[in-house]
Amino acid sequence: MTANTEKFLPHPTPVSRVYWDACRKHQLLIQHCGNCGQYQFYPRSFCTGCMAREPAWEQASGFGTVTTWTVVRRPVAEAYAADVPYVIALIKLDEGPVMMSQVNGCDADEVRSGLRVEVAFAAWSEQVTVPVFKPAGPAP
Numbered sequence: 001m002t003a004n005t006e007k008f009l010p011h012p013t014p015v016s017r018v019y020w021d022a023c024r025k026h027q028l029l030i031q032h033c034g035n036c037g038q039y040q041f042y043p044r045s046f047c048t049g050c051m052a053r054e055p056a057w058e059q060a061s062g063f064g065t066v067t068t069w070t071v072v073r074r075p076v077a078e079a080y081a082a083d084v085p086y087v088i089a090l091i092k093l094d095e096g097p098v099m100m101s102q103v104n105g106c107d108a109d110e111v112r113s114g115l116r117v118e119v120a121f122a123a124w125s126e127q128v129t130v131p132v133f134k135p136a137g138p139a140p
């Protein structure tokens with residue numbers, strides 16, 4: 001049996017490729033419907049508010065608030081062994097959508113509901129960069 005030394009990586013689809021390409025450039029894009037004004041994440045080919053096709057891409061502020069979280073202390077695969085303990089959180093972006101992501105840049109025990117966070121990016125391979133979050137600095 002071979003050890004899993006690579007992290008689980010996303011496989012961009014025709015709909016999500018724009019999002020993943022932007023992550024590699026350290027830009028967090030979310031979709032914004034020109035018909036009803038709803039923001040949404042994850043990427044879809046239609047607006048979940050009004051079913052309009054192909055909502056536009058817009059750069060998010062990158063700021064949000066932790067709503068809930070858990071601390072992962074046992075790695076799910078060998079590739080994550082050096083990362084534990086790490087925090088997986090639900091983060092409500094200032095624009096409204098909720099993302100599941102990691103919160104790092106602080107001690108895992110410092111993460112709380114209501115913690116203000118801002119996006120950072122982590123390269124998990126040459127092809128894939130993922131958004132992660134860290135405690136937010138002073139308000140811009």
Ligand SMILES: [Zn+2]
Nearest residue numbers: 033036047050
């Ligand atoms: Zn809409």
